[in-house]
Structure formats: C-alpha cells, structure tokens
Amino acid sequence: MAKFTKKPNELIADIEYSKTPPTDWMDTPVEFKEHTFCWGAKGKNLEIVGFPNARDWSPVEEDWKLPQDWENIVMEGIKDRLSKYRSFKLFMDICVRCGACADKCHFYIGSGDPKNMPVLRAELFRSIYRRYFTAPGRVFGRLAGARDLTLQVLKEWWYYFYQCTECRRCSVFCPYGIDTAEITMMVRELTNLLGLNTDWISGPVANCYMKGNHLGLEPHTIKSSIEFFLDDIETITGIRIEPSFNRKGAEVLFVTPSGDLFADPGTYTAMGYLMLFHEIGLDYTWSTYASEGGNFGFFTSNEMAKRLNAKIYAEAKRLGVKWILGGECGHMWRVINQYMDTWNGPADFLEVPKSPITGTVFENAKSTKMVHITEFTADLIRNGKIKLDPSRNDNIILTYHDSCNTARGMGLLEEPRYVIRHVCNHFYEMPEDTIREKTFCCGSGTGLNAGENMELRMRGGLPRAMAVRYVKERYGVNMLANVCAIDRATLSTLMDYYNKGVRVTGVHELVGNALIMKGEKQRETNLRGEPLPNIQQKEGA
Amino acid sequence: MMKMLVPLAAVIVLIIIALAGVEAAGMQALFGIAIPYIALIVFVVGMIYRVMDWAKSPVPFKIPTTCGQQQSLPWIKQGKIENPSTCFHTFIRMALEVFLFRSLFRNLKTEMKDGKVVYGSDKWLWLFALIFHYSFLVVLLRHIRFFVLEVPFVIEIIEALDSFFQVGVPLLYITGVSLLAGALFLFIRRIAIPQVRYISLPADYFPLFMIIAIAITGILMRYFIKVDVVAVKNLTIGLVTFNPTVPEGIGSIFYVHLFLVCVLFAYFPFSKLVHMGGVFLSPTRNLANDSRMVRHINPWNYPVHVHTYEEYEDEFRDKMKKAGIPVEKE
Numbered sequence: 001m002a003k004f005t006k007k008p009n010e011l012i013a014d015i016e017y018s019k020t021p022p023t024d025w026m027d028t029p030v031e032f033k034e035h036t037f038c039w040g041a042k043g044k045n046l047e048i049v050g051f052p053n054a055r056d057w058s059p060v061e062e063d064w065k066l067p068q069d070w071e072n073i074v075m076e077g078i079k080d081r082l083s084k085y086r087s088f089k090l091f092m093d094i095c096v097r098c099g100a101c102a103d104k105c106h107f108y109i110g111s112g113d114p115k116n117m118p119v120l121r122a123e124l125f126r127s128i129y130r131r132y133f134t135a136p137g138r139v140f141g142r143l144a145g146a147r148d149l150t151l152q153v154l155k156e157w158w159y160y161f162y163q164c165t166e167c168r169r170c171s172v173f174c175p176y177g178i179d180t181a182e183i184t185m186m187v188r189e190l191t192n193l194l195g196l197n198t199d200w201i202s203g204p205v206a207n208c209y210m211k212g213n214h215l216g217l218e219p220h221t222i223k224s225s226i227e228f229f230l231d232d233i234e235t236i237t238g239i240r241i242e243p244s245f246n247r248k249g250a251e252v253l254f255v256t257p258s259g260d261l262f263a264d265p266g267t268y269t270a271m272g273y274l275m276l277f278h279e280i281g282l283d284y285t286w287s288t289y290a291s292e293g294g295n296f297g298f299f300t301s302n303e304m305a306k307r308l309n310a311k312i313y314a315e316a317k318r319l320g321v322k323w324i325l326g327g328e329c330g331h332m333w334r335v336i337n338q339y340m341d342t343w344n345g346p347a348d349f350l351e352v353p354k355s356p357i358t359g360t361v362f363e364n365a366k367s368t369k370m371v372h373i374t375e376f377t378a379d380l381i382r383n384g385k386i387k388l389d390p391s392r393n394d395n396i397i398l399t400y401h402d403s404c405n406t407a408r409g410m411g412l413l414e415e416p417r418y419v420i421r422h423v424c425n426h427f428y429e430m431p432e433d434t435i436r437e438k439t440f441c442c443g444s445g446t447g448l449n450a451g452e453n454m455e456l457r458m459r460g461g462l463p464r465a466m467a468v469r470y471v472k473e474r475y476g477v478n479m480l481a482n483v484c485a486i487d488r489a490t491l492s493t494l495m496d497y498y499n500k501g502v503r504v505t506g507v508h509e510l511v512g513n514a515l516i517m518k519g520e521k522q523r524e525t526n527l528r529g530e531p532l533p534n535i536q537q538k539e540g541a
Numbered sequence: 542m543m544k545m546l547v548p549l550a551a552v553i554v555l556i557i558i559a560l561a562g563v564e565a566a567g568m569q570a571l572f573g574i575a576i577p578y579i580a581l582i583v584f585v586v587g588m589i590y591r592v593m594d595w596a597k598s599p600v601p602f603k604i605p606t607t608c609g610q611q612q613s614l615p616w617i618k619q620g621k622i623e624n625p626s627t628c629f630h631t632f633i634r635m636a637l638e639v640f641l642f643r644s645l646f647r648n649l650k651t652e653m654k655d656g657k658v659v660y661g662s663d664k665w666l667w668l669f670a671l672i673f674h675y676s677f678l679v680v681l682l683r684h685i686r687f688f689v690l691e692v693p694f695v696i697e698i699i700e701a702l703d704s705f706f707q708v709g710v711p712l713l714y715i716t717g718v719s720l721l722a723g724a725l726f727l728f729i730r731r732i733a734i735p736q737v738r739y740i741s742l743p744a745d746y747f748p749l750f751m752i753i754a755i756a757i758t759g760i761l762m763r764y765f766i767k768v769d770v771v772a773v774k775n776l777t778i779g780l781v782t783f784n785p786t787v788p789e790g791i792g793s794i795f796y797v798h799l800f801l802v803c804v805l806f807a808y809f810p811f812s813k814l815v816h817m818g819g820v821f822l823s824p825t826r827n828l829a830n831d832s833r834m835v836r837h838i839n840p841w842n843y844p845v846h847v848h849t850y851e852e853y854e855d856e857f858r859d860k861m862k863k864a865g866i867p868v869e870k871e
Contacts, residue, residue: 009656012653012656013656015653016653017651017652017653017736018735018736019735020735020736020738020739021739025739025740050846082598083598084598084599084601084841085598085599085600085601086595086596086598086599086600086822086824087600087604087823087824087825089594089595089598090595090819090822090823090824093591093595093813093815093819094813094815094816094819094820094823095813095816096745096813096816097737097740097741097742097745097813098645098666098670098737099734099736099737099740100644100645100648100666102736102737102740103649103650103651103736104649104651109651109658114736114739114740117736117740119740120739120740123740134811135811136744136811136812143547143743144742144743144744145742145743145744168606168825171606171825172606172608172644172647173644173645173647173648173649174644175638175642175644175645175670175820176644176816176819176820176823176826177606177638177644177823177824177825177826178823178825179604179606179825182604182825209848210848210853210856211853212853218857218860219857219860219861219864219866220857220860220861220863220864220866223864223865223866224864245866245867246861246866246867247867248867288857288861288866289850289853289854302601303845306845307845307846307847307848310845310847311847311848311850314847314849314850315850318850336833337830337832337833338602338603338604338832339602341832341833341836341837342601342602342603342832342836342837342838342839342842343839343842345836346836360614362614363834364611364612364613364626364833364834365833365834366833366834367832367833367834367835367836368832368833370833375613375614378614378617379614382614382616407607408606408607408608409604409606409607410607410611410830411607411608411609411610411611411620411624411830412611412613413609413610413611414610414613414617414618415613415614415617418617431660433649433660434660436609437607437608437609437623438647438649462658463658466657466658
C-alpha cells in the first residue's frame with residue numbers, strides 16, 4: 001500500500017456536507033478506501049483468547065473466510081443481545097431520524113460521508129433488525145426501511161462500525177439519548193462471533209490477556225522501563241526514587257495504561273506520577289500482572305472486556321492493598337465508572353478510599369474503591385500538601401482536551417482543570433462547543449489508533465484539530481493537555497498533521513515539572529530535558 | 542422521491558376509502574363504531590406490549606451519558622441535573638427531557654466555512670418540535686369534550702386559553718393552526734436539508750402526512766365544512782358508554798377525520814411513534830451516575846475465563862526473580 005500523503009487542505013477540500021450521493025444509501029455499496037480501515041485480526045491472537053473462526057484474513061480480499069453458516073451466527077447473536085440489553089432494543093425502535101445527531105460525529109464532520117452520520121450508521125444495522133425482528137419489516141421490506149442480510153451488508157458493517165470511536169457525542173444531542181456507542185459495541189460483538197476483529201485491537205487484547213498489558217511488556221521489562229524514568233528523574237532533580245513492584249501489604253495499588261511506560265510523551269506523565277508519589281510518601285505499589293488500565297477488550301466484546309478487567313481486583317486482593325488509584329486514561333475510566341464493579345465486584349475486600357495524606361474520604365468511589373489520579377491530586381493541592389512552582393511551565397501555553405469517555409461516561413471535567421490551573425500559568429480553553437460534554441474525539445479511540453488507517457484518523461481528528469488551531473492562532477497555544485494515554489499518542493500525530501508546533505502532554509507531566517520536591521537540586525530542565533523557562537531568562541539576563 | 546410519494550399515496554387512498562365507505566357504501570357503522578374500537582384496542586394493547594417488552598429487558602450496566610461535572614470532591618460543584626447522582630436529580634433530568642426536550646435544545650449546526658469548521662446555535666428544530674408536540678397534546682385534550690357529558694372545568698380553561706385571540710366564529714383555536722404549522726415545518730425540514738432527506742424513510746413521511754391530513758380535516762370541519770356537532774357528540778358518547786349509535790346527518794368529512802385518526806392510532810405501536818413511550822426508558826438518561834458509589838447488578842452476569850496470576854507467574858517466574866520482583870512460589 002502506498003504511503004498516506006494527502007495534505008490537510010486536500011483532505012478538507014473533499015468535504016461537502018450538503019452533497020449527498022446520487023443513489024439511496026441502501027443502493028450505495030461500501031467501498032474500502034485506502035488508509036481508512038485497519039488490517040484484519042491475526043489467527044494466533046484470536047486463538048489466545050479462544051475466539052471463534054481464528055484465521056488470518058484480509059478485509060481487502062473478496063473472501064473473508066467466514067464460517068459456512070455465518071448468517072445464522074449473526075441472527076442468533078442479534079437475538080441474544082436484544083434479550084440482554086434494553087439499550088440495544090430500545091435504540092433499535094425509537095429513533096425518529098430527526099437528524100439532530102447527524103453533524104455531531106467527528107467522522108462525519110471530517111469526511112462528509114453520510115454513512116458516518118450517527119443516525120445512518122445505526123440504520124446500517126437497524127435495517128437488518130427491522131427485516132428479521134419486526135413485523136412491518138418482514139411484511140413491507142424496503143418500504144419499511146428493511147433489507148436482507150448479505151455479505152455486502154456485513155462488509156459495510158465492518159467498515160463503518162470500525163469507524164466509530166464510541167465517543168457518545170451523538171448521544172448528548174439525541175432527544176432520546178440514543179447512544180451509537182451501544183450499537184457499535186453490539187455490532188462489533190457480532191463481527192467477533194465471525195472472527196472479524198482488527199489486528200490493532202486483537203493484538204493488544206491477546207497481549208493484555210497473557211502478559212497483563214496491551215503492549216505485551218513482560219514483568220522485568222516493566223521494571224526496567226520504569227528504572228529508565230528513575231534515572232532521568234535523578235538527573236533532573238537529583239533525587240533517586242525507589243518504587244516497588246507487586247509488593248504485598250502496600251496501602252494503594254496504582255494502575256495506569258501501559259502506553260505511558262512505552263512512548264513519549266506518555267513516559268513523561270509516568271515520571272510525573274513517580275515524582276508525586278515519592279514526594280508525598282505514598283505507600284503504594286505497581287503491579288506487573290495488573291499492568292494495564294486501558295481495556296481493548298471493551299472494543300471487542302463485553303465478555304472480553306470483563307476478562308481483562310478482572311485482573312485489577314484480583315491483584316488488589318492478592319496484594320492485600322486497601323484501595324486502588326488509577327492513572328490518566330480515557331476509556332479506562334468509562335470502564336471503571338460504569339462497568340468494573342458490575343462485572344467483577346463487589347470489591348468488599350477493599351476499604352473506602354481515603355487519602356493517607358489529607359484524610360479525605362472519596363465517597364464517590366465508595367463501592368468501586370478506585371480513585372482517579374486527578375481527583376487525588378486535586379485534593380492534595382486543595383489541602384496544600386504539595387508545593388508547586390507553575391512558572392516552571394511558563395514556556396507552555398496550554399489548552400485542555402477532554403477525553404470522550406471521562407467527559408461523557410463519567411463527568412470528570414473540573415478535577416483536571418483544577419490541577420492544571422495550579423501547575424500552569426497560561427491556560428486557555430478551546431471554544432465551548434468543542435470541550436466538556438461536547439468534546440471531540442481524538443479520532444483514533446476504540447482501537448483505531450493504527451497506522452494503516454491514517455486518513456480515517458486524520459479525518460476523525462479534524463474537528464479537534466480545528467479547535468486547537470483556533471486557540472493556537474488566538475492565544476499562541478503550543479501545548480495540548482489531556483488525561484488519556486491514547487490521546488497522548490494520537491493527538492501528537494494529529495497535531496503534527498494539522499497544527500505543527502503544538503505538542504501534547506499529560507496533566508501529570510505538568511505536575512511533575514511544577515512539583516517542588518524536598519531535597520531536590522536546582523532544576524535546570526523540565527521532564528523532557530529541555531531548559532526550564534526561568535533558567536533561559538537568567539541566561540538571557 | 543418514491544420514499545415520499547408512497548406514503549402520500551397511502552394517505553390519499555385512506556381518505557378515498559373513508560369517503561367511498563360512507564358515501565357510496567353507507568358503511569357509517571364500520572367507520573363510526575367498529576374501526577374506532579379496533580383502533581383503540583390495537584393502540585392500547587400494542588403500546589402496553591411495546592413498553593412492557595422494553596421494560597422487562599434487562600439493564601446490565603449503568604450507562605448514563607454524563608453532560609456535566611460528576612459528584613466528586615465536596616468543593617467541586619457538581620452538575621446535578623446534567624450529571625445526576627441521586628434519584629431526585631435523575632427525575633429532574635428526565636422531566637426536562639420529556640417536557641422541554643432538553644437535549645434537542647443543545648442542538649448545534651456544523652458548517653464548513655473557508656476551510657474552517659464552525660458551530661452555530663440551531664434551535665429551530667427544538668422550537669418547532671416543542672410547538673408540534675404541545676399543540677398535539679392540547680388538541681387531544683380539547684377533544685375530551687366529545688367524550689364526556691359535562692365538560693370538565695380544566696378543559697374549558699384550556700379551550701379558553703387556546704382561543705385567547707378571540708378571532709373568528711367559531712373562535713380560532715391556536716393549537717389547531719400551530720399543530721399544522723409544526724407538522725409542515727418538520728416536513729419541509731425533512732425535504733429541504735439534504736442530509737435529513739437522505740436519511741428519511743417512508744416511515745418518516747407517513748405519520749407526518751397523516752397528521753397534516755388530520756389537522757386539515759379537523760380545521761375544515763370546524764371552520765369551513767360544518768358538521769352537525771350534536772350528532773357527532775351523540776356518536777362519541779355512544780362509543781364511550783358502549784352504547785354505540787350512528788346518528789343521521791354527520792358529514793363525510795367527519796368520517797374521513799375519524800378514520801385517519803384511527804389508522805394513526807393503530808399504526809402507532811408498530812412505528813417510530815413509540816418514541817413517546819420509549820423516551821422514559823432510555824438508559825442513557827434515566828439512570829443516575831452513581832456506579833462508583835453503589836454497585837449496579839447485571840442480572841445475567843456470568844463467570845468468565847481469566848488468565849490468573851498463578852498462570853502468569855508460572856510463565857514469568859524466572860524473569861521476575863531475576864528482576865527482583867517478588868513471587869508467590871520460589
């Protein structure tokens with residue numbers, strides 16, 4: 001495949017919202033456009049987690065190597081899910097196609113493809129639901145908006161439901177709260193009954209299942225990665241930190257996405273965690289077994305998500321900790337907020353989280369026993385338990401990107417902003433229609449952060465990039481903060497594409513920079529090894 | 542185009558059926574008695590069935606779409622209505638949704654201008670949806686006068702308010718006109734906005750045409766082609782007292798109006814119009830965001846295969862020991 005070379009303005013020039021295809025959507029066959037889809041799952045990765053129809057396959061080949069009776073498998077799968085999820089059943093029945101959702105989807109805004117309007121994405125599936133599960137659909141067929149299930153339809157599902165990041169923005173605007181994420185989850189489950197996952201999701205799932213994290217970092221590698229950070233921290237601050245791993249009897253288990261151990265700029269966020277925990281003397285441990293906060297199972301099936309998530313409580317129990325602290329990650333927090341306790345609770349072997357530093361009891365986490373790092377840090381700052389010098393971040397003109405899942409599947413809006421305002425002097429919000437509950441996806445969530453689908457990612461990220469460009473031009477913003485490991489990886493690519501010069505940071509990297517540690521030497525650089533702004537000034541003077 | 546013409550033709554055919562039925566075939570009893578009873582039964586049984594069917598399906602996870610700040614540290618102001626964590630606030634959220642179409646009020650219009658994506662407020666759909674639904678409600682309530690001997694005081698107040706402008710004889714009801722205006726707006730919007738036209742199905746046009754036809758026949762009957770109101774009331778009272786009669790001299794337009802209403806009612810439970818009942822059950826709106834505080838139970842939660850710590854340690858024990866990571870079995 002040729003490299004993706006389209007320029008941003010070429011990509012934008014394609015978009016025309018008022019232009020619809022000449023043919024009705026049911027008569028417009030799906031076209032697998034280069035750079036807009038992911039590679040198919042590898043057989044070996046599906047085998048590891050015991051998924052059906054494990055084999056190597058390619059979406060661009062005519063033959064998808066489906067089981068003989070795939071239609072039956074799909075029908076039984078739909079029936080099963082309709083009986084298990086009120087959301088699914090209801091969302092099939094009550095849409096009036098008012099179109100309020102249509103221009104709210106980042107993939108639609110970035111592509112102009114009508115099948116990316118949430119309502120039409122849902123209709124791709126609803127048309128089959130009507131045909132086989134409703135009386136009008138059976139009797140009136142197409143007149144009732146129904147169509148037969150064919151291989152073409154299946155391919156269309158695969159293309160478009162792996163083109164939705166389950167961000168829930170449409171559901172904010174829907175007068176009935178219809179959530180395309182629910183529908184996407186169901187259709188993705190159906191594709192998984194046929195072995196039709198993507199390589200970029202099934203690989204991390206298999207890794208996470210066997211090794212505890214998406215990247216497949218083995219225990220000694222996790223430790224040595226963190227030791228690299230410790231070396232860097234020592235160079236910068238003169239302080240040698242000694243964290244523990246798989247330590248029984250620690251008060252707190254810390255779980256964060258493995259991406260932060262692996263690649264910039266997530267690694268700087270991980271350094272921020274290490275420095276903060278050391279400074280406040282937190283009695284905590286990392287785990288190499290529960291070494292993943294994220295959950296690519298969540299992009300696969302409910303059952304797979306539960307299987308991966310189970311490690312967190314199991315490890316907390318084995319180590320005998322009192323409660324769990326979770327790092328910066330987007331979908332991880334939707335899972336923890338809305339799924340973990342239901343799947344794998346009750347966590348009655350843990351205690352209601354209480355900050356050992358401030359004594360604050362986290363009542364809002366009294367059942368899951370898991371606290372978000374920005375809740376924890378905001379409480380530390382509020383109680384004056386850490387010393388901060390925000391001027392160390394004075395070279396940064398910051399804006400903040402709310403992750404879809406923490407915004408719309410949790411409501412974590414003020415905590416990160418509170419932290420940011422205390423560690424950074426120059427903070428500007430993006431336009432209000434693009435933040436908080438109306439935030440835009442990075443364009444690469446739900447396991448779409450692969451390389452081969454780069455055009456799709458850049459199209460999906462367009463609304464976010466445009467909003468950043470606005471504050472860049474207006475306030476000179478040069479840094480985009482977030483609380484999500486996928487964001488840290490994907491927004492960097494997005495900014496390089498649309499807004500050169502804007503870099504990406506986790507909130508706790510900023511904390512690490514601003515944090516005044518006991519016994520530290522005069523810092524000369526930030527966590528990235530760049531000269532601190534006040535040092536630059538001194539040299540200039 | 543066919544998507545629009547087929548439902549339009551269907552409504553015209555229904556009108557012809559009613560006209561032919563009463564004018565040519567003299568089947569007043571069928572259209573005045575039998576069909577209304579059948580339609581009502583289909584509507585009531587159908588809607589109960591649909592709502593029960595949703596209500597009995599499980600809600601495995603607590604999945605509210607949060608549109609504001611969560612309940613967090615005590616000094617962080619919670620968006621109690623947009624992100625409720627108690628039953629009471631969830632109730633308020635639902636009430637705003639049902640009575641004021643809160644989510645639709647958020648509507649934005651996305652446009653591309655000079656290579657920039659811009660968002661503008663777009664409240665027209667909200668406004669006309671609100672006008673349409675409330676007009677429909679008031680029109681329905683006003684019709685109660687036909688089904689009771691003594692018109693309740695509340696209905697008289699509604700009628701008085703509805704004819705506030707005191708124009709025409711008989712007095713003009715505002716909601717009759719606004720219902721028609723609302724339905725026409727929804728129809729024009731559906732054909733005028735290319736994206737909405739593209740997603741529209743025959744099932745989207747049919748109820749609109751039906752409601753437009755019902756409103757027009759109603760308005761015609763009240764202001765232009767007068768029918769014998771006393772005879773109509775005899776018929777409707779006969780229906781509710783299960784002592785049905787077909788009085789002489791009711792104009793055909795009444796039967797057309799009634800037949801269309803009957804078809805709409807009977808069609809209701811099989812169509813998208815069930816959103817009327819469904820909106821109350823939407824799990825992204827009617828659940829509190831308290832799933833970190835109170836464990837939500839999934840009735841079909843089942844045990845799953847996991848890769849246990851023991852299996853993990855067995856695979857990596859040597860590497861762990863070498864790296865100085867504690868293990869369970871030496």
